[in-house]
Amino acid sequence: MPIPASDHSDAVFREAMDTAHREGPVLVKRALDSAVRVLGQASVAATMPMERARLGDAGSMLMKGTQAIVEAFPDMLTEEIGVPGSYTRSKGKNFSFDSLELMSEDQLDDKVDRVRGQNEVSGVVEAELVRLNALMTSLRGHEQVQASTNPLRPEVWVKALHRALGRGGGDPAMRAMWMQHACAAFGPELGGLYRRIADGMLQQGVAAATLGVSAPKHEERRKAQAAQLTLRDLKHLLLSASRSPDDTHGTTRPGETINGMTMPAAMEALEGMSKFDDVLRRMQDRFHSGVWHAERAAEDAGVDSIEYTPTQTLAREVARQMVQNIAADARLLPDIQHLVRKLEPPLLHLAVHDQRFFTDRRHPARQLVEEITQRSLAWTRESASGFQDFIDPLNEAVQLLSGMPVRDAEPFDFTLHTLRESWRESEERARRQRASVARALIKADARNHAATSIAAELRDRPDIASASLVVRRFLLGPWAQVVASARLESPGTKDPGGWEALINDIVWSSQARLAGQNPSRLERISAPLIDRIKQGLHSIGASGPEVGTFLVSFEAAHQKALRGEESDTRPHNAPVEEGDMLEWQADALPWLSPDEVQDSKLMSPTDFSSTLREVPMPESGLAQVSELAAGGYIEVSVDGVWVRWKLAWASPHGTMLMFTDAGGKPESITRQMLARMFDSGHARVLDNASLVESALDALAQAALEFSSHEPPK
Secondary structure, three states: OOOOHHHHHHHHHHHHHHHHHHHHHHHHHHHHHHHHHHHHHHHHOOHHHHHHHHHHHHHHHHHHHHHHHOOOOOOOOHHHHHOOOOOOOOOOOOOHHHHHHHOOOHHHHHHHHHHHHHHHHHHHHHHHHHHHHHHHHOOOOEEOOHHHHHOOHHHHHHHHHHHHHHOOOOOOHHHHHHHHHHHHHHHHHHHHHHHHHHHHHHHHHOOOOOOOOOOOOOOHHHHHHHHHHOOOHHHHHHHHHOOOOOOOOOOOOOOOOOOOOOOOOHHHHHOOOOOOOOOHHHHHHHHHOOOOOOOOOOOOOOHHHHOOHHHHHHHHHOOOOHHHHHHHOOOHHHHHHHHHHHOOOHHHHHHHHHHHHOOOOOOHHHHHHHHHHHHOOOOOOOOOOOOHHHHHHHHHHHHHHOOOOOOHHHHHHHHHHHHHHHHHHHHHHHHHHHHHHHHHHHHHHHHHHHHHHHHHHHHHHHHHHOOHHHHHHHHHHHHHHHHHHHHHHHHOOOHHHOOHHHHHHHHOOOHHHHHHHOOOHHHHHHHHHHHHHHHHHHHHHHOHHHHHHHHHHHHHHHHHHHOOOOOOOOOOOOOOOOOOOOOOOOOOOOOOOHHHHHOOEEEOOOOOOHHOOOOOOOHHHHHHOOOOOOOOOOEEEOOOEEEEEEEEEEEEOOOOOOOEOOOOOEEEEEEEHHHHHHHHOOOOEOOOOHHHHHHHHHOOOHHHHHHHHOOOO
């Protein structure tokens, strides 16, 4: 949980940013001048005329374009750092597997050049960066070092420099040379800037965060070197996987034969299993129907001696690394990770014959892996209720698939549809539960929204402003809910139920000094008025301290007035003290009756005191709530145990959210309550990115890193 930043911290932060923006262009100018000198020296030393001319031209063009590059750099740096006032940029994909297919050769080279330059600079500034990250983290109020809180990270500078070089003219090959030589000189310059900024922070009393501080391990770089795949390899694969107009997504058309599927051995093993559920029984029926034909024995022999084409070899390697990335995803439980690894053999077979798996999100094999992994995110423990029932049919289905030399997507397609059928009954039951909860939440959400508007109108009335605090809170809280409920039940009717008309009598009779001036009227209306108030409260199921306190105070005021006593402690025309009026805001906690709490499965009951905004809502928590998307998971600490909920629905006015747990059971919570849980560390957002896409994107990022370590052209 971040510690709120002080004014001093903000001032130090702004000073650091000002220093970076002020010195940035100077650093770039020196790096470019150095690059010009190095290119000139290299041109003189070159023995081949063409190479001499190429280097000389690059140096001359860079000299001419230096001013334009330096002038463009400040804006580029500002854009890369982010919106002014924001300390970290919004999260998003830096580079994706899917984007490779649309990138030209020049764009690929450009991407590699930037990462190569980033590696060059990062290696030089590593020691200074560790210290600056620790100070910047402490400055922003975090207890543990978080490199992402440092807006002056090397990649930000390199991206800005890379973009600014585009203003200097020259062709892509020439700009690649500029980038190479400019980054070599820019690293020491940036390291010096980091050192000066860090020294300034220390002089102003900033204490470096020490928990978890360590030098970057460059895990991504090591993985890239192990991958041995380049961006051009992946682009070649994606282009070869482009679909034809006659694509059937890997399944057969009616009447067509299916490429051979070797299933007898798998079926024999299946029949020996002790557990044989509906999913596997359907798959066995599919086999016995003759739809899946066995391959000829000759085709089964000598599998190890099969020679794959370069594209098939590449496809198998990409599939293998994709499976490894998915299985290593920390979001998955160990049993699911093991299950994913068991899918590797059939996916490798598929990759040989059908590379569209990598480009088509609708491909049955891709959808199968996606659904298995995404559905499994609902569980945080293998011992949790329902997990075993979820994974048992998956294990058996995957075991069957893993024994097949697959040649098209038909087995994946059938397995996917069979599993979906097995899930349908429980999903329909969960859908009905969600619909019931949603109805209760919609009703409460609409009433609270209307009550907020009514309360805002009542606050402006002078007579209500002169009433006691107890009366004002009652009118702006419970009674506003009564009026709102009646309006919603009878739209278009003026004051349905007559509840609004009672407000004048409530305010008048609650002030003993005024009511005592007309005791006969007070005696005549007192009992009927109290009965009507109770009827109105009963109509919405209102109860609790706010209601009880008011009724006791209200009846006591009537008795005092009838006895001629004055209980008002404040003169009629006395100004309302600051903070005395109820802070009724649109983002106050909504109120639900006990029945609505039960029907809506609300995580915690609410009463009218919860609608008082005595504690400001946490902005960071509210921001996290606002970024939630339907279908996304959050992790919540319930009785000390972390569980996962999936967002199923948000009320029309956004005041209440409905989630489902691993078993599909609805769990509701107010927006403000969840914001407080985020802020206190009792809730956190789970990375909801597709596991398949994340695995492929990681593979593309690794290939980009590996490509950046190849010698420049």
